[in-house]
Amino acid sequence: MITSQQTVSAERFVVDGIRLYSLRQINELPTEVKEAIYRHLVPSELLTGFEIDPLTLQDAQGNRLVTFTCADGSNSVEIDIRSEVGFPDPLLFIELSDTRLNQIEVMLFVVNDPRSERFETDRDWHGERTMFGTLRRNISEEVRAMEAGLAPGQVRSGLHLSRTLLPLFESFVTRLGHDYYLMEPLAYHNAIIFERLGCNYVHGLRKMRWIESEFQPGGCLREKLDGSTPFRHPDAWRTVRSRSWAIHDGIMGEPWYGIRMYKRVGMYAGIDTFPDGKY
Numbered sequence: 001m002i003t004s005q006q007t008v009s010a011e012r013f014v015v016d017g018i019r020l021y022s023l024r025q026i027n028e029l030p031t032e033v034k035e036a037i038y039r040h041l042v043p044s045e046l047l048t049g050f051e052i053d054p055l056t057l058q059d060a061q062g063n064r065l066v067t068f069t070c071a072d073g074s075n076s077v078e079i080d081i082r083s084e085v086g087f088p089d090p091l092l093f094i095e096l097s098d099t100r101l102n103q104i105e106v107m108l109f110v111v112n113d114p115r116s117e118r119f120e121t122d123r124d125w126h127g128e129r130t131m132f133g134t135l136r137r138n139i140s141e142e143v144r145a146m147e148a149g150l151a152p153g154q155v156r157s158g159l160h161l162s163r164t165l166l167p168l169f170e171s172f173v174t175r176l177g178h179d180y181y182l183m184e185p186l187a188y189h190n191a192i193i194f195e196r197l198g199c200n201y202v203h204g205l206r207k208m209r210w211i212e213s214e215f216q217p218g219g220c221l222r223e224k225l226d227g228s229t230p231f232r233h234p235d236a237w238r239t240v241r242s243r244s245w246a247i248h249d250g251i252m253g254e255p256w257y258g259i260r261m262y263k264r265v266g267m268y269a270g271i272d273t274f275p276d277g278k279y
Contacts, residue, residue, distance in 0.1 A: 012177065022098050023074075023077055040171065041168055045164070050091060065081060066080070077095070089114065092110070092112075093110040094106070094165075095108040095109070103180070106183040112157075114156070116157035119142075119145040121142050152248035162193055166197050166263065173265065182202065187244050189240050189241055191273075192277070195271045202261060204259035204260060212273050212274055229249055232246055238277075240279045
């Protein structure tokens with residue numbers, strides 16, 4: 001029987017002599033034990049930077065600001081960190097899941113700077129959720145976000161945590177006995193960022209190289225940068241973010257899909273499908 005006296009080893013995640021290898025196993029543990037394990041995914045500098053006690057996960061008034069959603073029997077975990085009680089957007093939101101082959105996949109991570117302006121790109125003018133612009137769009141807010149320097153899917157500026165988070169993911173999956181983890185970039189700019197952090201492609205490398213080719217002079221994507229919408233400015237091919245907005249706007253004639261990546265622990269893949277491209 002699992003008891004509250006269980007401890008976790010310093011190298012591999014081992015509880016009562018049993019090595020853990022999946023999120024489902026972790027989620028079967030008592031709350032205090034599984035939360036202790038999932039805390040390894042929380043950047044300590046993020047907590048201290050926003051005056052969240054790294055031990056209690058509370059603010060100075062005793063309000064808990066970090067939530068772990070990891071129900072018994074589930075094969076996933078969601079971690080939600082808020083800057084203050086009731087704030088509408090997370091500082092950091094992470095969702096991880098077990099795959100059918102018992103690997104770990106980063107399903108989503110979102111980072112928001114609560115001090116920055118908010119853009120309502122996540123809801124249309126009816127108030128319906130846009131699901132990152134995949135179901136419906138709020139064009140006027142997207143234009144404002146783009147002009148403010150945001151990328152598709154963002155409601156606020158980020159906190160530049162990608163280079164902090166990926167080592168935490170690596171450490172976490174290593175302690176579960178894995179040597180790589182998977183991820184699915186939600187947009188073109190995410191894929192480029194992941195490339196620059198050392199990730200490789202399970203699916204989609206050919207498509208990414210095709211995109212680079214077709215944004216060159218004479219390419220079909222370059223020709224569609226005709227100024228017909230605010231997202232299709234003739235110079236949009238020049239930067240990662242502008243390309244991502246054009247793709248989000250449907251310039252490829254199909255939704256963004258079919259891109260899946262992985263990061264092997266301790267290795268840099270060296271993939272670069274937009275050489276010297278400015279973000």
